[in-house]
Amino acid sequence: MKLQRKLLLTHIAVALVAILLITAVANVTVNRYFNDLATKQAKQAAQEFAPALADCYEIIGNWDFNGQRCMKLGPRPFMLPQMRHVIVVDIAGEVVFDSRGRGPKANKQPANVTQRDIERGEPISATDGTVIGTVIVRPNEGQFGADEDYFLSMVRRNIWLAGAITALLALAIGFRLARTLAAPLRGLTTAVHQLAQGERSVQVDESGNDEIAELSQAFNSMSNELQRSEQVRRQMVADIAHELRTPLSVLQIELESIEDGVSKPTPAVISSLGEEVQQLNHLIEDLRTLSLADAGQLSLNPVELEPHEVVNRVVNRMQLAAREKQLELANESAEQLAYVHADPSRLQQVLVNLLQNAVRYTPQGGKIRVTARQSAGEVILGVHDTGAGFDPSEAATIFERFYRTDKARARETGGTGLGLAIVKGLVTAMGGRVWATSVPNQGSSFYVALRAISTKEGV
Secondary structure, eight states, X not given: OOHHHHHHHHHHHHHHHHHXXXXXHHHHHHXXXXXXXXXXXXXXXXXXXXXXXXXXXHHHSSSOOOHHHHTTSSSSOOOOOTTEEXXXXXXXXXXXXXXXXXXXXXXXOOOOOOHHHHHHSXXXXXXXXOEEEEEEEEEOTTOOOHHHHHHHHHHHHHHHXXXXXXXXXXXXXXXXXXXXXXXXXXXXXXXXXXXXXXXXXXOOOOOSSSHHHHHHHHHHHHHHHHHHHHHHHHXXXXXHHHHHHHHHXXXXXXXXXXXXXXXXXOHHXXXXXXXXXXXXXXXXXXXXXXXXXXXXXXXXXXXXXXXXXXXXXXXXXXXXXXXXTTOEEEEOOOSSOOOEEXXXXXXXXXXXXXXXXXXXXXXXXXXXXXXXXXXXXXXXXXXXEOXXXXXXXGTXXXXXXXXXXXXXXXXXXXXXXXXXXXXXXXXXXXXXXXXXXXXTTTEEEEEEEEEBOOOTTXX
């Protein structure tokens, strides 16, 4: 059953239940009201009959009398109402008079009178105040007066009429609401099918502030992310082809030259071919590392280590590359740092990639600083350079694969564009986080944060 039909049936069911409940409550309330009214009127009638019955008892001297005769005796004669059932009991609780012809001298069964009936009745007192009996007045069971019956029938009829009108309104409102709720869901279903068929740019209406609008916003975000991922995938394929083309082209030209006898396989030529092969191996290894990180299958051997030792080792290793470019490489990391849980070789690879990136983009005469500090339960490693920097708007995408601020993609300065992506993959695999800041034309800072454990001294 479709959602629109379910919503419609639900509204009708709720309306019918409400109508039945209101009808039942109204009937019970009205019946109780008229029962209470009849009881009250019976009590008033009993209060009126009691003095006349007392006079009759005084005249006759006992309760051995005919009811019709007693109605005419005494100074206060009375008439029994047609809709009342009058019963008189003596002080022993025995029925001495029944307006329906049942009593001690009648052939019919005496009326059933309980102690509760006697307590609700009106006492009959003699002139000296002695209680000589009780008069009980009952309305005829299951009957009201003509006016009361007409009123009850009118109430029931109006309740059912109101219920029918309510059901029609519920049907109309439910139909309208069901269509309103189902329409955006149908739009989402259509968009999902289009997305599954490869149409990545599909969007749905996300106006409103309800749950369906939130779902639509989430779908649009997913669609935008898929579209961006598709663009990144295509760009990555193009970048891989670009990176492979240059060394392969060099290898092909050099080998063809040797085959044609244009050049000879001298040590210099062989060394040049070896460099191109190393470039290919480096690119393939970087891609393999990234694919393993994405699949969560990256080989890690985490241990408790002191970051300061790794920083010192990497800085000493990169000093030669910095001097060749006439750069100052300073180690400004703190001596006392908390231990972290990380893979030493992978952490060293992260720092080497960051420093190679800093050396590549920092001009001659510049300065590179490596810092390490502890903050809020984390050890934060930083690599700061005085290079050209990058636009702050690129901070969110600079760690993506093949992303380079060098739009010309020069191999001398641009690298493969995988270094920072590998940094992010390795740090994430070790449970850390990375980010970067920059001031254009003044320099960049790259940060790696790992969860702190403790120091050897237990601090």
